Amino acid sequence: MEHPTVTTYSAKQNAVPGEQNPDLRREGGAFRRPPGHGFSASRKQLQHRARLEHQVAGSANQRPFGAPLAVSQMHNSRSPDCEEAPKDTDRLCIPKIQNKFSENLKDKAIPRGDIVVTLECLDFKWDLRLPQLFQSETLTKLYLLAQGGAAPSRGLDMVIRPLSPRKSKERRFIKKMTISLKVNDPMVTEAAFATALKNLYLSQMDVDLDDVLEVLAAAHTLQFSRLLKGCVAMMISALTPSNVTDFYLAGCKYKEELLVTACERWLEVNLVPEVGKQIHLRKIPKDLLQKVLMSPRLFTFSEFHLLKTLLLWVYLQLNYRIQAVPEYETMLTFFKSLPKKSCFLDQEDEHGLMPLFRCLRLHGIIKGKDLDALRRIDFFPESWLLQVTAHHYHSAESGGDMIHVRNFATEAVRVGLLFSQEYATYSKIITVYGFFFEMKGIKNDSTSYSFYMQRIRHKDVGVPSSACEHRLVSMRAERMVRYEIRAQVLVDSQWQEFRTSEVLQKFRFAGRSCKSQVLKVQTVGIPIYVSFSFTFPVS
Structure with missing residues (x-):
């Protein structure tokens, strides 16, 4: 993200009274006092304001240790260098400052009705209260820069001192400050930025799924961690063939590893049964597609x-x-x-x-x-x-021996069952080199399932005639099989995995030896994606 541009004003600006609430008018998204509207103040108040202005202006004109000169001179009309200014604030412990500010402001040192900071961004102006502003790491840095680029050793005390609740009775006026943020990300729209700022004031995230991509971009610009996490969680829980690619690319762009991994994981299971049947398959990038194809969890x-x-x-x-x-x-x-x-x-x-x-x-x-x-x-x-x-x-x-298969993990033949809500039992019959096998799933109760494979005869009841037509039929009594059964199911945006070990077993026509190990699955999720991987080793 490009470093933000900061605009600061000198301490001789008009101050906002700490106790009065004059009429305000809206201007470009912010509130402004109408022209000619003033307020009376006692001589003692004016003297106190003069002392406060003198203290703030004096500290601003002194270059703090380690701060760029352009940052410390708040009275200078030009803005500080956007490439250098944020570097000094990066030396501050921003989370510590955010927490400290939040604790001070909980004591109501600044009345809730007062406007403290005006943010200029995207040709709009927003008036923000400090408790909400400090939830954004970007805005916190801008505020610190506007305070004079405080050095790490003394910046925390210097910035917090004017907000101390012990002096709230003495302080009648609050300095008004304007900060400017330049946004170069085309994903950040005015509406999305406004939504992100609105969420600074909400305890529960309020974002529409249709706007979540743009709001994620705005949250990343603001470095608003709570909103970032909320957007990522919403996107993960709402993955579909139409949005998975867009969400994946956004996760890569903003380095949201949790979102990237969730999109990859979702595609591993849904590439063939869902995305592969829709026009949205076109949008999947080649690199992502190759990564999914190479996954051992691909269904x-x-x-x-x-x-x-x-x-x-x-x-x-x-x-x-x-x-x-x-x-x-x-x-x-x-x-x-x-x-x-x-x-x-x-x-x-x-x-x-x-x-x-x-x-x-x-x-x-x-x-x-x-x-x-x-x-x-x-x-x-x-x-x-x-x-x-x-x-x-x-x-x-050679009687079915797959001599060419050397690596089970990357070369085993795969057969999948998609076990849905309406099934009590579901099976699929396959034939390989004259050997017939049934892949089967059984629903034991509302949360219990069993999956296994078994060898069958080509004349058994249930074997369709099409499975035998123009096919080899092996009469060998035994067939050595190496296999693995894996099941995957999504529950509350988390994938549950169940699997057998890699098993080498001799299959016959009858008795226990005709049936594989049973994979038992306990889950409340549905559907269940079941993969049978097998080879016929040399026997």
Whole structure:
């Protein structure tokens, strides 16, 4: 954030009476006394005011130790250097000063009706009370600069001394001060800045979700920590496909790590089931997308679903005017129609997309028709598809052994279940190299769930005929499987995770050996995102 500009006025300005409340008029968002409106004062009061002016002017004309010369001379008409002035105030313990001021002002040394500081910003003027002003670190620094850039050793006492409650009876007048803040962030609008200032006076945050991005920017400019935390919490609890990218970019810009992490975490679970079906997928930056694809917590229904999501993202980048999600066949036709001398990913302009597609586990796409479609669009290098085909051939010939899989964490085949509120039981049947497995979830009661996988026969009740048509059927009595079951659920903006360990188990057709370990989940959250990761090691 660019350092703010400070404008200060000499102590010979008009003073605001500490006990009277003259009529005020509004001027550019601030209150001003009408011309010609004055007030009478006794001789004793005038003498006291003269002494106060002399003391303040005298301290302002002396350069405090460590303070820039331009800051200490408050009577000088030019503003202090905006690059140098804040550096000295940074040496002060701003939170300590804020707390000390708050304690003093709680004693009502300054009447609540009096205006102490006028803030000029965004072509508006706002009159602020000190208890509220000191909640903003930026405004606190500006106030200290206006007091003369007090040095750390004596600045706290020097600034607080005039506000001491013990002298409140003697002091009849309060110096009026104007500070100026220059804002260069285009995200900070007048309405958002006004909302941020309003929240200085509120114990509970009052911000509309539609305005939260701009208010976050204003809170960052003001360094208003309570409002910053409130905006971040609101954004985290309201993540959707339409706003997750904007919230993520704002978190990066203002270095709100909690918000950045929450957006990444939300996308890890919702990229395929939610964002991958909407036009908002287009807005996700490439770097963020790659980070999500590499996460071990990434949820997908299958490797093929993840591939379709990534192809859609590329399609939307190339067709920025399209405002509707196309059918899968439409995408394939588009990529097939592109003029190219080599495959899409090998072209010079698209070579940068290669790291994204290297995150895919193409060997997890088993259906021959899906692989044939990828060959026809000439999207992947031919060597990739030949390698995947060779892996499938050798695995089928060796009884299902996935010899090519060396790293379970990054190469295991993934299958996902999205267990929703209405389900009492939910299952999915898959077939890999002639072996049939059922991934199943059961709702035990309102907060208890069980998830497991089991081996089944191709002739069992419930196995659809389409699962067996033109497929291999293995008659092997045993199949060694390495697997892991993971469940994720969102509760009160916090992700709960449940998982089994990485298990190596021999699956048979009957008895206990046909069923995996059961992942038991106790949660009040819904839906539950369940991922089954598995490989067939050499047996």
